[in-house]
Amino acid sequence: MPEQEHPRETADRTRLAPELAAAVAELGAAGVASPRVDAELLAAYVLDVPRSRLLLVDSIRAGEAARLRSLVAERARRIPLQHLLGTAAFRHLELSVGEGVFVPRPETEMLAGWGIDRTEPGDLVVDLCSGSGAIALSVADETRAGRVIAVERSPLALTWLRRNAEAYPVVEVVAGDVTDPGLLSELHGAVDVLLCNPPYVPDGTAVPPEVSGHDPAEAVFGGGDGLEVIRPVIGLAAVLLKPGGHVGIEHDDVHGAAVPELLRADGRFGEVTAHDDLTGRPRYATARRR
Template identity: 35%
Template sequence: MTPPSAIAARLRAAGCVFAEDEARLLTSAARTPDELAAMVERRVRGLPLEHILGWAEFYGLRVQVDPGVFVPRRRTEFLVSQALAVCRPGAIVVDLCCGSGAVGAALSSATPTIELYATDIDSAAVECARRNLSALGGRVFEGDLLDALPAALRGRVDVLVANAPYVPTGAIERMPPEARLHEARLALDGGADGLDVQRRVAAAAPAWLAPGGYLLVETSQAQAAHTMAVFAQNGLTPKVVHSDDLDGTVVIGTGG
């Protein structure tokens, strides 16, 4: 096997900020020298580390992440913590735009008694999420936002969590190549101002939330005031919370 120090040097030269950590992870994952060489070559070419390893660390869990599926970001752990703060035992919880199912997996692992549902419009993400959530009792549906859910859930959802795409279309070209080139565009593109999907979620949410239920959406600090306005326009009482440590921003809307 090539020593980790040599791998780290090559990764560093390719622009990997955490080269030593990545070298250690790749060396641990590889079963043969040839497999290690292939994995390093893929990383040097810009593939996300998580797609190469097949998993991402998220909220203390190892979440499977398939090629092309959105890689859960550390900032989204703040969305999880905010959802857990309002998530009572036995709650009906929905993870919209679930991607790999990382948010739902974290919520279910922390509060095993919840009744978890998840949706995504991307079939590759749905397949990945089903593997991550099936052992936790989560049910994953393929389709467009809330329309994918069983109709019997209307008016009964206690906590609705959405890490919906919120990157403005024009900003996608400025994203790191590993995201821009290797994650599904529909998991990134939030329309001209980044709020298109958030608007649709906020408009549909009140019909699905139980009385006093919560909608939690990850957004950016720059967009938070606009997201709050969208929530208010749809009858939700909004507030914004932010974590400096995680650089995470969440807007929380409470239903009537």
């Protein structure tokens, strides 16, 4: 009888709103930058619904509540949200991520978009320091590029990159070091667009626990001045790009003048332009091969 089943059903469920409020408080106390967003994303993950539908959910099962509390406790220990969810959103993609690969950041979407806007049908595009493949796969997803080459050095990151690239036949994964001047030597003068989000944080810079404890250091730090990888990338771009080809390189917000100057000093680039992110901070530089 419904009258008899209702008490048992209620005993096995708990209201969602107090669970979310407790999660937000716990994450806020732990110093998480966006406690409400993170709490809601974790709840949506546990319930297997879009975050936008949480407003329609009144209660959750006891087992779901327990799982949510466990995930919130892990997030409070500053384990990256993306590691708990198993994916990172980037433009129109959901990328698999976890330990051993850099979690793509929203600000890099601007560099990817810049490259996408300059990719013509049939173009050859190279993504250096590809990591999870965020830039390369966005180009493959949003353009009719003829060939996209994603270069990564780390064996752990390559595992994630290959997994993410499986759905995109146009993407070729290459294990290689971007500081090697002989990298992709068969493509000298053939590349239309080259993009790179390299390690660029100056050594010794304080970073959040999610970065220091989980992002690979080799994907974050770029030497004493943060430019140890960017310098050879500029030289490599100069030999890979065809005349008129485009290059875009993300950098630290302290490099707003330094990276454009390096591009100009090389002598093989014109149309050097500095770009800010949505917060107004210097974020990437672009140029065109003479």
